[in-house]
Structures are given as structure tokens and as C-alpha cells.
Amino acid sequence: MTTTDDALDALVRTTFEVAGVLTRIGGEHDLSLTQLRVLGILRDRRARVTELAAYLGLDKSTLSGLVDRAQYRGLLARGKNPEDGRVVEVFMTPAGLELAKRVEDDIRRALAPAAGRLDPQQLDQLVNLLEVVSARSSRTPAVPEPVVE
Numbered sequence: 001m002t003t004t005d006d007a008l009d010a011l012v013r014t015t016f017e018v019a020g021v022l023t024r025i026g027g028e029h030d031l032s033l034t035q036l037r038v039l040g041i042l043r044d045r046r047a048r049v050t051e052l053a054a055y056l057g058l059d060k061s062t063l064s065g066l067v068d069r070a071q072y073r074g075l076l077a078r079g080k081n082p083e084d085g086r087v088v089e090v091f092m093t094p095a096g097l098e099l100a101k102r103v104e105d106d107i108r109r110a111l112a113p114a115a116g117r118l119d120p121q122q123l124d125q126l127v128n129l130l131e132v133v134s135a136r137s138s139r140t141p142a143v144p145e146p147v148v149e
Contacts, residue, residue: 025106039100046089
């Protein structure tokens with residue numbers, strides 16, 4: 001019988017394997033794991049620096065520096081919120097969107113063999129179980145990362 005410890009061990013091992021893939025691919029594009037997460041979050045939305053910092057568990061100043069470096073590379077930009085001009089948001093530039101798409105394609109290719117070992121029913125089960133495991137608590141800021149399909 002599988003124990004909670006067995007499940008946690010499998011989850012940690014899988015996380016390490018996926019993080020290794022993400023770190024390698026990020027490095028190939030001169031991006032850290034945190035920068036990859038920012039691109040993943042912003043690929044289909046705008047967000048305040050404070051929201052991103054809270055979601056990623058970073059100080060605002062740390063995230064501001066990360067955004068500054070990405071802005072220097074032409075990947076991100078800052079702009080006023082269309083509904084409230086007092087609010088400054090961060091968003092992806094066309095170059096950032098293009099890089100995010102290339103990175104996403106690389107990640108899909110790298111992880112496809114693992115997913116390919118599962119039949120359609122197992123894939124459904126995996127997605128459903130991961131949705132339950134990754135459900136965020138009510139204390140976590142609401143800047144959800146888009147799901148890679």
C-alpha cells in the first residue's frame with residue numbers, strides 16, 4: 001500500500017526532474033528559473049510588480065531588479081493600467097512573447113517522452129491529481145500561472 005511518505009517522495013523526485021529540465025532550458029536562453037516563471041505568468045496577462053513579488057515569494061525590490069534586467073533585454077515593459085492610470089503594470093513585449101513561445105516549445109519537447117509513457121486515461125488521472133495537489137491555499141496571492149497545455 002502506498003503511504004503519504006511514498007507519494008511525497010514521488011512528488012519531490014518529479015519536481016526535481018521537471019525543475020532540472022526547466023533550469024537547463026532556461027539556461028539555454030539565458031533565463032533563471034524565476035525569470036521563466038515570470039514569463040509564464042505574464043504571457044497572457046499584465047500584473048503589478050507587487051502582485052508578482054507576492055506570488056513568487058520575493059521582495060518587491062528583488063522582483064523590480066529582475067524586471068529591470070528583463071526590460072533591458074527587451075522582454076518586459078512597464079506601463080499604466082488601462083482602467084486606472086495610477087497603477088503601473090508589467091507586461092511582455094513582442095520579443096518576450098516570442099522567447100516565451102520558443103521556451104515553451106523546448107519544454108514541451110523535453111517533457112513529451114515522460115508524458116508519452118502514459119495512456120489517455122492515465123494522462124487524465126495525472127492532470128486531475130496534479131490539479132488537486134497544486135491547488136493554492138486562500139492565503140496565496142491570486143496571480144495564477146497559466147497552464148501549459
